[in-house]
Amino acid sequence: MKPNILYIHSHDTGRYIQPYGHAVSTPNMQGLAEFGVLFRQAFCANPTCSPSRACLLTGQYAHSNGMLGLSHRGFSLNDYSRHIIHTLKKEGYTSALAGIQHIAPKAEEPWKVIGYDKYLGEPMTAHTTACEYLDNAPEAPFFLSVGFSETHRPFPEKHPSCNPNYCMPPAPLPDTPETREDMAQFIESARILDEKIGMVLSALERNGMENNTLVICTTDHGIAFPGMKCNLTDSGIGVMLIMRGPGGFRGGKVCDSMISHVDIFPTICDLIGIQKPEWLQGESIIPVINGKSEREEIFAEVNYHAAYEPKRCVRTKRWKYIRRYDRRTRPVLPNCDDSYSKTLWMDSGWADRPPFEEALFDLVFDPHEANNLAHNSKSRDVLLDMRARLEKWMRNTDDPLLTNDAVPAPDSAMVNDPDGISPREKEMPVNA
Secondary structure, eight states: OOOEEEEEEESSOTTOSGGGTOSOOOHHHHHHHHHSEEETTEEOSSSSHHHHHHHHHHSSOHHHHSOOSOGGGTOOOSOGGGSHHHHHHTTTOEEEEEEOOOSSOSOSOHHHHHTOSEEEEOGGGHHHHHHHHHHTOOSSOEEEEEEOOTTSSSOOSOOTTOOGGGOOOOTTSOOOHHHHHHHHHHHHHHHHHHHHHHHHHHHHHHTTOSTTEEEEEEESSSOSSTTSTTOSSHHHHEEOEEEEBTTTBOSSEEEOSOEEGGGHHHHHHHHHTOOOOTTOOSOOSHHHHTTSOOOSOEEEEEEESSBEEEEEEEEOSSEEEEEESSOOSSOOGGGSOOOHHHHHHHHTTGGGSOOOSEEEEETTTOTTOOSOOTTOGGGHHHHHHHHHHHHHHHHHTTOGGGTOSSOOOOTTOOOBOTTOOOTHHHHOOOOO
């Protein structure tokens, strides 16, 4: 009997949940990890919302699948038939979407553009409609996508479960009243997310489908704080990934091998025993969890978020190499969500700090990627090796940045001026 696929995905959560050791209470995700597989080194292929999801669901990098920017700003896939549900449909699967999809433009019925068989409702009710679906699940195997708006900004302002006075902000940020308040609000949003996920998992279990369902619980990219989301450092591309189900995804395992979102599609193909589509650019992780192989490198990119910011990276176990292609001398401020933390950085002169053109980080001695070794003569051989790895990947995937000065956006796309600053930043009060 072919396994069901339950794909649970959140917004902007990174790895800031309980199973990764953070002081963020998420008992339902903790329980999922304790009976499944927790991937400690999972990464998205693009730390922006629509491209990240598109990479996971097509098994292709963003410059290959066409999702260069945000779907609600006019970007789209080159070919929606490459979404995983179409491959599964040929194998007898039915498909349903509850909540966020974020890979099709805001047409009247974007779920039909993608090709889902059924749409269950809006993000705010995704947990309840998903439960109703599971309570009346079809006999045929299903692919159920449950997309939550949490932990996207704006966060809940009231956070009774977390006193900001005793809260630690994420590592790239200083410990201040503003950043503690910001993090306390994130923690409350994560609590709500976990509660909703728990309801969906309970529905799966009470209907006796737990043993024959592969649960994939992940997020699109890092949390929406300065220097994280939309960035190619690990704080931007590092994601939670918990999988539970048949095929070796049980037992409370912890996997320290590097995993990319583009690996999910080929993994599902291996799990249900079907031929992989020729366009896939990822690798099945089933050999990884069985201890038979390990990825040597992962790749990620940024093209458009609110504004254009072309950059690419390659990461090995030890090293991270990032290259920018816009030659800007100022940070692209619109690509960072408005927040107390952003206001703090802006008031401290962030707009005048020039970004690097290329960077090399030693992830053993510098896990927060603060010490750029690209111009250190002792790291010259590593730099050349990482440059070559990145260029080879770009060539193999026909990356347009190899031959063009820029990656063009469609005529219909909405793209901000890279120097634009939201007027809300200076108006936002600090409630600490």
